[in-house]
Amino acid sequence: MAPEDLQLLVTREMPFGKYQGRLIADLPGNYLAWFAREGFPKGELGRLLALALEIDHNGLTGLLQPLRGPR
Template sequence: MEALQPDKKFLIQLAHTKMPYGKYKDRYLIDLPEYYVVWYHAKGFPKGKLGQMLETVYTLKLNGLENIVRNIQRNFPK
């Protein structure tokens, strides 16, 4: 079985996306507090690309892989 390859363009975009509204407006998605992302997971992620990104952040945080996005932020500047 072939492993899924993450969409590089999506991950680069995610690394540079900030929360567009709410209490954590203008904070990078990867820097959102874990409890907030877990709350979104329970409530339901928003529709569209932001929801996909928040769901990816949830999965990365759940598995302790936030450094993947932080490395992208350092190595692929906007």
């Protein structure tokens, strides 16, 4: 994991599917787990989804809050 990947989680949107347009950091855990079972996409998107799953599974979503900036 590169440090930039954490910033990408809070800026990159899901490009397809049921949660198209939602930030990767905001995807539900069960959706991320489905990708883990079925296979993550190749490339950057798959890497980010796998990272989001690890963060969600380990209860570390609070670590992303400072990266989100003001709302």
